[in-house]
Amino acid sequence: MGPSFDPVVDPVVFGALAAKLQAVAVQMSFALKRTSRSLYVKDGEDFCASIMGLDGLLLTAPDTVGSTLLTLVDATEAIAAVPDLAPGDVIIANDAHTSGALSTHLADLHVIEPYYVEGELVGYGWAFVHSSDIGGRVPSSISPFNTDVYQEGLQLPPVRLVKGGEIDDEIEALIRRNSRTPDANSADIRAMLAALRLGHRAVTDLVAEYGSHTFLAAQRDILGYSERRARDIFTSLPPGRHRFSDYLDDDALSPYPVRYAVALEVDEAGGLTVDFTGTDPQVSSAFNIVSKGRPHPMLTGRVRSSLVTLDPAFPNDAGQVRAVTVIAPEGTIVNAVHPAAVGVRHGSAVRVSDALGGAFLAMAPQVMPAAGSGVVVPVVVSQRRGHARGSQVLTRLFGGFGAANGLDGHDGKDNGYSNLASSPVETAEAELRLTVLDYSLRPDSGGPGRWRGGVGRQLTFRVDEDGTQVLARGLERFVFRPWGANGGRPGAPTEVIVNAGRSVEQRHRKIDVLYLDAGDTITFRTPGGGGFGDPFLREPASVLSDVRRGLVGWESARRDYGVALGGGPGTETIDEAATARARAGHVVVAGGIDVGVERRRWATVFTEDWHDRFAAALLANGVGQSPRLRDGLYDSVFGLLPADFPVAEASAEQLATAGAEAERLLVELESRSARSG
């Protein structure tokens, strides 16, 4: 049954305070948004502001503005790191390692202000913004190709930016000097401080109205209530251990996939254990998550959204973390140690979310969707301005939502990371010398299914200035597709093409910095979500509608859905007889997950069990050695496989030989780690 929930505060007062706190968070966030300067904040909604209780957990999250991604942050360690906090002080931090993983990459600047009312500490104000640039190797600070955190920009351990109400000029000067966008950053920091002040006034009013005793008791009740509710929901899930894994195509520096494995299990007290054992070691590139092994926004964000899926009225505070236990071995990519680069930690978080989605799907197949596109791609353009470079996010690309039982996936919107908004094309065109030629939904990208996966997006723009740099971190799913469920099929993989259709056309996968000249075009196509249910069971009328809207082509309608069409473009009709013929004799596929041909090929050589053992053996050899050992083993096995495996097909013999070699090398590695252990 777990801890019982015995509210101290009168239910009416509790309800009123919870609602008022949420209103305060919304107000704070709007204040932040309206006074900020950078496009990340204004257009991208990559920020948040809210109120924390005395134990450093969020009491509420704004539901209509800003990012809800970080509802599960824990500021305890960041607060403890700054001794003698006094009224009017504000902590700033962006360093994951020294802030207890409050901030998860350097671009996110977090601020915390202790809220005192008449000398009594009653809570904390908190805000974060994704700053446009915090220095480091590349403009906008984030690149998958960074190999340690020193390349990623200025690291701020928790320090007092504001002391007794006054900004410390020297710390601000240091922050400004280490950013390519000092004015925007200073403006955004001041916007956060304004939000904190607003929050402080509101909290002061609440304490005046209800008394500090009630205000503090309500904090316990709010978190306790959502913990209780989370435990109730978890208890309703089927018992047993439910496991799933998913992959990044590669870590950008070495060509081999990165695996995330997760197992879910509910205990008798309704606690959910999320066990990442078997997940790959941390990587040399910037996909690492510093989580400190706790229920962390980057690890259990999908648990939070699943609670809301299972209970749409689930409260929006951090109490649920108390019902969740995370097991994430230190040195894995989901609990990385210093000085791992972390800039593209969301690339991992999206895939962790997909892995969790698969495990939840096994527990609640009637409710949970297939995989979403699994990519979040901020497209950043950097152009010369005088002696310097200016850089700006053109827009953030997402793919489609996974379909669920009874529900097509949303088009062009992912279920993993839907917190960020799209920037208007016109803003980018006004500020950068480029022309957007096409920004639309991508046909045939949604995974076919009785309920179709949402389609991805496509963006093509022309660069109008020589020496333009294009960065697009978060590009993924070139190899392993968003999986379909219950007979539904996977979504189409990602594509990046420079000068598509011209003689100088070039196809890329993950990019660091692309240098383009005036007249060059670049095209991004993101995946759709996975389908749900056998596509041959899809209503032909729905397929017709998809075709008329340009989301599904004729050929796909025929091949994937067994729907034959007549008529011409815009006047398509269903050819009933041909459709019946096409669908006759089809054996309906039900249950299971369709991971796509590439991952099936992969799993023939590298089985789930092999991967679990491999991860354990690498960790046993020490984090420092693992990239080299890992690459060395894969290099040997890949020598036996065709180039570009698993996108390229391999013969049964090649697969068998490679599998045997993988096993032999793993046994060797295991004995080596046994020796060194």
Add this chain to the structure above:
Amino acid sequence: MTVDLRTFVPTLPPVTLGVLSSKLSAIAVEMSYTLRRTSRSLYVKEGGDFSASLLGLDGQLIAVPEGAGSPMFTILDCMPAIRAIPDLGPGDVIITNDPYGTEGTATHLPDVQMIQPYYVGERLVGYGWAFVHSSDIGGRVPSSISPFNTEIFQDGLQIPPLRYARNGVVNPEIEAIIRRNNRTPDANSADFRAMMSALELGQKRVREIVDTFGLDAWMAAQEDIPAYSASRAAVVLSTLRPDVYRFEDYLDNDAITPYPVRYRVALTVHPEGRLTFDFTGTDPQVVSAFNIASAGKPHPMLLTRYLGLIITLDPSIPLNGGLVRPVEVIAPYGSVVNAARPAAVGVRHASAVRINDMLAGVFAAASPHTQAAAGSGLVVPVVVSERHGVERTSKVINSLKGGFGGAFELDGLDGKDNGYISGVSTPVEYGESEIDVTVLRYALRRDSGGPGRWRGGLGRELVFRIDSDGSNVLARGLERFVFRPWGVAGGKPAAPSELVVNEGRPDEARYQKIDMLELSRGDTVTVRVPGGGGYGDPFLRDPEEVLVDVRQDLVSIESARTDYGVVFVAGNGPVEIDLPATVALRASTARRPAELDGRVTYDVGDERRAWEAVFSPAWYERFVATLFGLPPAERTPRRATLFDAVLAVLPAGFPLPGGTERERQDAAAVAERLLAQLEADLAARTASA
């Protein structure tokens, strides 16, 4: 109307002035030793890359710690860093490493500078100054410095002038941020504390001086000491022949683009011992880390060789900031010698070395017989970065230098450059005990000195083996693979650099400039740096001296014959000179004149002659002027486009293979046509604007 610096009337009695001047130097030495003894990092302890001294109220050095640490910063201006912090008080310590924010007080990010205001009672009476080259200050690569950095943001943490300590107490938050942003926080913190100890010692000594001599004497000394040095400098400079002297020198490339970087100076020697260094004609700032953030001032990175000239002409001159007074500098904003933010500056010393070479060239003309030929023209700290668990450490095995240029009646020193006298060699044993490598060879490099009547000093060669997996080698400052250290007055240029991995093995690989070499256990790295240029006609070298060189294996028998015209007979015993053959060979060979039109001649080597046959100095002058007419964002791409088009009609790797005369003429025609077009574009644009 400028004053004649030579007329100097001290306020203090000469004896007091002399005593105080010596005392201040002694204090600077004491401060520097204190810093060195309490520091932790190898750069400081073994590399000599640090300094500490006293500043007057004008922020200029009033003494230089001779014999301890680096004297390069004699003419450093610390005033911008001081002015950045209002309301300084006793016990405050400014910290900065920010080149652009301090108008060049800091010169690249690893050099962390500290300044402490000195008080006697309530009265501000001067400042203490110290710097260390820290092992790492964050950024893209371990040890922070790489030619391949493209912006100062990649060079590491930029610390604008801040108070590291207030009233004697370190600001824990500033300290925490700095620690967090470098890979060697403990070594850095120790070095910072060492600087603070040195600064505190300086404060104590200044109080003692004021106690002994009185405040008025101390304040007067701040005025008199630099003025005295300025007067002595002006006196020796007035012995130079008034005229305008021009010279240029090149970096092989900027590490990122393949085109040479050209430095140009016009030195005007004015009567009364004043000099104007006009760097107009120097290339625009580069995309890599070779830029100098000089703020267009007479800056240590531009004028090290000027200090060398003064010291050569007046060896006992007291060193201090007064030496800057006879000098005026013109350095166009946006050029590689006066870069605009955010240009990367990590390897600014490579530019400084080439500027030294170039100034040596004009000084050789302005002050005949006193100046050496070009030194090796590089300083190469060889850094090994190793994996220890998840962390990487990086340490300097050694800082390689090449030979000194030959000079009138003086062979060049072997394995020691005249450009950069600071930075001592680290004992091999230190490197081996701190780093998992084995040094297989560390020796003088045969035949690397430029032949001359007075031979250029030899370069060094270092061969080491990597003994652990996952080690990376960095060697910034590598240069002179293409353009050699030039010889003077008939002397010949020296051998170029070489960098070889696994030399003599089937997997041997040759490199020029490297970012980072990723190596495995058992790999060997060979670095060979050039010698100095020769001075005077090598065919006039005393054959007995050539014999000594050959017997010491500094010069080969082949080189003795072809370069020196000295023929040897090989026998069973030691080699002996074949005198008749030598006389005959020397008589029959045509040679380069020592002077032309009353000016000293230079032998810049075949590569540079080939380059300048295509891109003549006159052409280049117009080219740079045109580039500076363009908006900054267009300069680098337009420059690259033009070079690409011209180099396309030349053999790959030009000027290493120099091509035929016909090819060079064709290329020169293309260069002329494209430049004329660029000039026309610019003129049209200017007219429409």
